[in-house]
Amino acid sequence: MDIQTMILGFLMNQDMTGYDIRQKFDMSFGFFSGLSYGSIYPALKKMEAAGLITSQLMIQEGAPNKKLCTITDKGREAFHEAMRAPLGLDKYRNSFMARLFFFAHLEPYERRELAVNYMNSLDKMFEKLREYEPVIRAYADPFELLCFECGLRFAEDVMSNMQDTVKALEESGLDKT
Amino acid sequence: MDIQTMILGFLMNQDMTGYDIRQKFDMSFGFFSGLSYGSIYPALKKMEAAGLITSQLMIQEGAPNKKLCTITDKGREAFHEAMRAPLGLDKYRNSFMARLFFFAHLEPYERRELAVNYMNSLDKMFEKLREYEPVIRAYADPFELLCFECGLRFAEDVMSNMQDTVKALEESGLDKT
DNA sequence: TGCTGCATGTAACTAGTTACATGATTGT
DNA sequence: ACAATCATGTAACTAGTTACATGCAGCA
Structure with a gap:
């Protein structure tokens, strides 16, 4: 799904600023993906020019002014069209x-190091998941929750797959030769 | 891993043309990724300019001429450096x-349609895997084989996760409301 | 006659990233 | 004194995609 559709999806429920969108995205997909301001703000600009959203400047005291974005009917239509389009293979x-795949060209200790390294980075993904879990369970709609649980299991599967692969590496002695 | 490193990895074992590299890539990672000529040929050009590979034109009769690429010492060094670099989170x-995540905005029948649709595209992934399996089991080195098996399990996990998610959708009645 | 395979390449485009620039407020 | 949070935005860059252009050989 492209950023535009993602942003439109968030705006279907409530008006938001670019900053809000980043927080929401991080909360929703942050454990397996990322979205930077460098892509959000240009996207919002393009979407406003295309008439998919409108924006109004909110003057604030003691905090920077912000631009609240609202989805238009045209935006809602674009969102629905994108949502119904057939899914490609990821x-x-x-x-x-x-x-x-190229492990044959590394020394055994380098193989072990990379494997351990990768599993540590997977652990970071779990930390993020655990951190978000209570908030999601409290506020998510049934589909958002299902999505979260699907992501959780996905991460668990990748983790156990990697653990078994490393085990196979050790048992076959390929981490020592 | 960037294309350059991938290409260097293939060239570590044997000299290849851009066309060969595509075939090899398709065989090795094709079930979960893709690589087009539009990125291979410019990459090879850049790599030759950087001194990572050399090439020689092979004149052929009854078939188009081809450019056989050979890795240089500098290329081998670049490959090793990239292979030892720490892994980021995917x-x-x-x-x-x-x-x-945004299913709340769709009609129940649209939800079912998308789910079935996605599982069909996963099936295509399995078809490719099954097609390649005998060749890989015959020619792959132990690490390449481990990589294939890791990929196979990965695909199986994604599949069963999706199946259970769709089942949860049905059981909760969320595909009917 | 038309499709598939072999073989190389370019041009226009898409979608994103990182780093930078600005600047007030609140908490440690 | 220093970092984090709120808030918006630009510029240069990276890495890829699709569609196009070319052209011969062999098969059905």
């Missing part, structure tokens, strides 16, 4: 698997 | 999960 490019 | 952006 590219689950996994950096560890790519390294594993 | 972004497992999953298009179905993104849709699921």
Whole structure:
């Protein structure tokens, strides 16, 4: 799903600033993806020019002014159209698997180091998930919750797959030769 | 892993043309990723300019001439450096999960349609895997084989996760309301 | 006659990233 | 004194995609 549709989806429920959108995105998909201001603000600009959203400046005291974005009817229509479009096949490019493919060219200790390294970074993903879990369980709609649980299981599966792969590496002695 | 490193990895074992590299890539990572000529040829050009590879034109009769690429010492060094660099966390952006998050805005029949649709595209991934499996089992080195098996399990996990998610959708009645 | 395979390449485009620039307020 | 949070935005860059252009050989 492209950023535009994602942003429109968030705006379907409530008006938001670019800053809000980033927080919301981080909360919703942050454990397996990221979105920077460098792509949000240009996207909002383009969407306003295309008539998918409107914005109004909110003057604030003691905090920077902000631009609250509102979805238009045209925006709602664009969102629905994008949501109904057929899904393509994702590219689950996994950096560890790519390294594993070329492991023959590394020293055994380097193989172990990379594997441990990768599992540590997976752990960071779990930390984020655990951090968000209570808030999500409290505020998410049934589909958002299902999405979260799907993501949680996805992360668990990747983790146990990696653990078993590393175990296979050890048992076959390929981490020592 | 960037294309350059991937290409260097393939060239570590044997000299190849851009065309060969595409075939090899498709065989090795094709079930979860893709690489087009539009990125291979410019990459090879850049790599030759950087001294990572050299190339020689092979004149052929009855077939178009080809440019066989050979890795240089500098290229081998660049490959090793990239292989030893620490791994970042991957972004497992999953298009179905993104849709699921916004499912509240769709009609129940549209939800079912998207879910079935996505599972069909996952099936295509399995078809490719099954097609390649015998060749890989015959020719792959132990690490390449481990990588393939890791990919196979990855695909199985995604599949069963999706199946259970769709089942949860049905059981909760959220596909009917 | 038209499709598939072999083989190389360019041009225009899409979608994002990181780093930078600004600047007040609140908490440690 | 220093960092974090709120808040918006630009510029330069990276990495890729799709569509196009070319052209011969072999097969059905």
